[in-house]
């Protein structure tokens with residue numbers, strides 16, 4: 001039986017959901033203490049940040065890879081392949097510069113996403129949805145709102161851009177053109193990254209593309225409002241992505257932290273971030289690492305970020321999926337069983353952002 005306390009909580013979550021105004025609605029109402037549904041149990045709270053801490057304490061150099069080098073002949077291309085291989089095996093994360101996406105497009109997409117969340121409340125409410133299976137543009141607060149221990153201090157929208165993109169009129173006018181343009185640019189960059197990653201695995205350049213890694217693209221626009229009690233809640237709890245890869249753009253506030261050698265390292269703002277997701281860790285039979293990351297809540301805000309996930313896990317295909325055969329041998333037997341994308345998707349959805357790894361579930 002549900003205790004009175006948990007049913008009270010559920011009612012509070014439901015009432016919050018029904019406002020359709022997300023965390024921003026709470027901040028706009030002028031709260032100075034956060035509602036209890038956002039408060040994490042003590043075991044999940046983060047230690048307060050040290051003053052002026054960069055998080056990395058000068059100990060680690062977050063990998064930055066210059067993609068322009070890849071245009072300058074075979075030797076440079078090989079160097080980029082090598083750098084990306086190294087970063088994918090050790091960090092599971094890297095930044096890219098000279099990636100071909102114009103700065104104006106990056107500025108405009110950040111503005112477009114901010115503009116969406118700052119729309120007139122009545123207009124914005126019209127886009128509120130938890131029907132992620134049917135709505136191509138779904139503005140919501142926490143996909144796992146009803147199952148999570150605490151609500152995260154973050155609003156988001158999810159937009160599926162490939163293989164079945166929304167019609168332009170399904171995208172809010174405030175970010176319509178730029179979301180379409182950004183997704184084109186991200187596709188182009190994604191194609192190049194999958195070619196490099198294929199070579200980094202010792203495969204033909206087209207291997208990951210032929211596997212369909214570029215076929216599904218979903219974009220999550222995040223809005224992290226300023227938080228009056230950041231130590232009690234979190235922006236995004238630690239998790240690893242389900243995608244093959246994710247291309248992440250964060251604004252100048254920064255805040256993304258990556259777990260590296262048991263340290264939470266701040267990812268400096270100002271360059272595009274790429275990370276390996278669970279699907280590629282499985283495909284590479286653990287050669288590439290899907291690494292946990294998180295975003296603490298902050299006094300400062302709003303913070304905007306845009307995560308572009310290459311994955312097909314929301315497509316209900318029956319295609320079998322597991323470690324790439326060409327990588328397997330007697331010395332390197334498969335570490336994961338074969339699953340269908342549908343099985344993977346159902347499992348991921350049910351699990352939500354609960355801080356456990358979803359790789360173990362598929363591990364042999």
Ligand SMILES: O=C(O)CCC(=O)C(=O)O
Pocket residue numbers: 220222236241248250255256293294295305306307
């Ligand atoms: O907001 C961020 O910087 C990270 C978001 C993220 O990790 C995700 O959407 O998977």
Ligand SMILES: [Fe+2]
Pocket residue numbers: 239240241293307
């Ligand atoms: Fe993520």
